[in-house]
Amino acid sequence: MIFDSRINGIPCKIEVTDYQPYIPMRVTGPGFGDADPPEDEYFEYNVLDRRGRPAPWLERYMNPDVDERLLSEFREILRKQILEPA
Numbered sequence: 001m002i003f004d005s006r007i008n009g010i011p012c013k014i015e016v017t018d019y020q021p022y023i024p025m026r027v028t029g030p031g032f033g034d035a036d037p038p039e040d041e042y043f044e045y046n047v048l049d050r051r052g053r054p055a056p057w058l059e060r061y062m063n064p065d066v067d068e069r070l071l072s073e074f075r076e077i078l079r080k081q082i083l084e085p086a
Contacts, residue, residue: 001015001016001074001077001079002014002015002016002048002052003016003074003077005073006069007047007061007062007066008058008061010058010061011050012047012048012049012050012055013047013048013049013050013052013056014045014046014047014048014070014073014074015045015046015047015048016043016045016047016074017044017046017073018042018043018044019043019044020039020040020041020042022038022039022040022041023036023038023039025036025037027036034082039041041071041073043067043070043074045065045070045074047059047062
């Protein structure tokens with residue numbers, strides 16, 4: 001999936017290459033070891049310019065706050081797709 005965003009105020013595209021939502025722990029039985037451990041949310045992406053070409057020069061503006069904002073934008077897009085299927 002590719003969506004439009006901004007990094008440091010610069011318009012760009014974000015190409016999501018891998019995503020896995022958080023998976024809570026699951027108990028599968030009463031005995032020791034009868035559980036699947038929780039798995040953290042995983043979000044991997046590439047930053048592209050407005051024409052869809054790799055934009056490594058924008059990566060110097062990346063920080064944890066930008067990562068979290070991009071993840072939030074992606075979650076919102078997924079939520080809209082679920083609520084408003086095409």
